[in-house]
Amino acid sequence: MEWKPKGWITLLLGILLPPFAFLYVNQGTLFWRYFLLSLVVAVLDYVLHKSIPPSHWLNYVYLNWLFTLVCAVHAYLLCRAYSTQKVRRWYAKWWAIPAIFTIFYSLVFLFRAFCYEPFSIPATSMNPTLKVGEYIIVKKWGFGDYGSYGVTLNNTQVKDESMLQRGEIYVFYPPDSETPYVKRLIGLPGDTIVIEGDVITVNGKVLRTEFLRVDDDNKIYREFLGDKNYLIQRNPNRPVGVFQTVEVPAHHYFFLGDNRDNSRDSRFWGTVSTADFVGEVAMVLAL
Template identity: 35%
Template sequence: MNTEWKPNNWIAVLFGVLFQPFVFLYVNRPRYFFYYLALTLGCIFLTQYPISAALFSEGGKAQYWPYAITIACAIHAYILSSNYDVSQKRSWCARWWTTLLCVIAVYSSVFLTKTFFYDVYSIPAASMSPALNPGDYVVVSKHGYGNYSYAGIPVWQSKSTQTVQRGDIIVFRKPENETTDFIKRVIAGPGDKIYYQHKRLYLTRACDGCSEYELIDNVEIDNAAKSEFSMYQETLDGQLYTIQQNTSKPEFIQHYYRQQGMRLGEWLVPAGHYFVMGDNRDNSLDSRYWGFVPEQNIVGKAVYIF
């Protein structure tokens, strides 16, 4: 049924400034919503690639793209509302309150998903190379780990119901620096004993009758003939991954975290804690240097890397 309805020009401008693509739902042009949304996502996508990131970074020619899109949405929405054809069919979303509900629904979904289920983290450093390199992104499953936050702001804390396995890559808050998220590989869990010497990893699992150290399988796949790094395939509880070592760099054993009653370079993981290391063994500030990760500090587990 046709109605004699016309969008308000100034509501259109306000929505264009505040909600960008969503304004086109209000002015009854939903296809423009998808056009501008695709444009916004495309710009975000381009900022992640080195070939175009310089254009969108501070000082780059395209650094003002968010403001340009906002202004374009506001002006375009004003033009469409001013020239609105009152004879056209009015969509269900062409009301200020339904548009507002769409905004709330979308942002609430994003908030709940990123807080309680899945979030995407960027990798800024090479401590987890070669598995994770600077510029990579990792999808982290957060559900069940109990340490829920959004954009680094704590939202909810509960008891963890997930099982952390040796070999898992986890995101966590480092003790005494709980404002920053870190990502490392779990090497040992509660009750396990670790010994790291001459860049080799030894593990005694927490189990009845387990008292002898086991040398973790470590097979060289690329030596340092052409570079200073050697690659090894390490196998831990059935998980196969590649580690990187700098053959010219000595062990900084004098800087290792010293646990009372243990030798230097040897650690016994306390109950409710985990021992983590970076795959780039000679370029990783991890549990060897500052100790153990409390279970309540674990944010989630890496499930997909891109």
């Protein structure tokens, strides 16, 4: 039986699911080309908007809008010129697009839930290491909190606590919070943490710092913790001025933000249980 794609379905798919419109009009090669192009456009949108001031009108314009329009128009023109003599491939049949879409995004969801998930940095608490607007890729396997897009599939404790290392950066849920935080791990179970303003002592050893430079009103230091070192910043005009001694309980961890005078961390809401970890920061996308 001769078959020809319908124009209104083609336009609808071109607007709602841009690359998938080409499957419907029996053009598998164009589907992959447009799919790869959509990834390039997404990256370009991210890079361009990162450099535009928040208040500028261009911050509300996206290349993806033009991409969607081009995709829909191209697919519609192919639909109008479609030859009924062409063999209809399996991916152009009525059940194929819902099936492909469901399988593809199910795999994406499972990958984000169990393996790696991107997060954006919304605040300055980890300056100068992580800046607002940057993306981090979080390794989740082994940390027990498996889910994505607000859906939790499983939530247990960290599988092996030896994977939690001082000086590394982790994502977790602070006590009594449903918002994930990203901070640097300073204290392990059994540690004694003493904080006296700018001076931090771990098990009797003061964390050594080395002054590097001044950025605006902030002083940038290199801090040394065991065999690791990283950058921190302090604002002498508004120091936090916390004085406390913390004994880190079993299966709990003590975190600090690298922006020491502008960070809500374990100095304020206490230690973090192994049941509240999301994962470890594996990569920073600083485009």
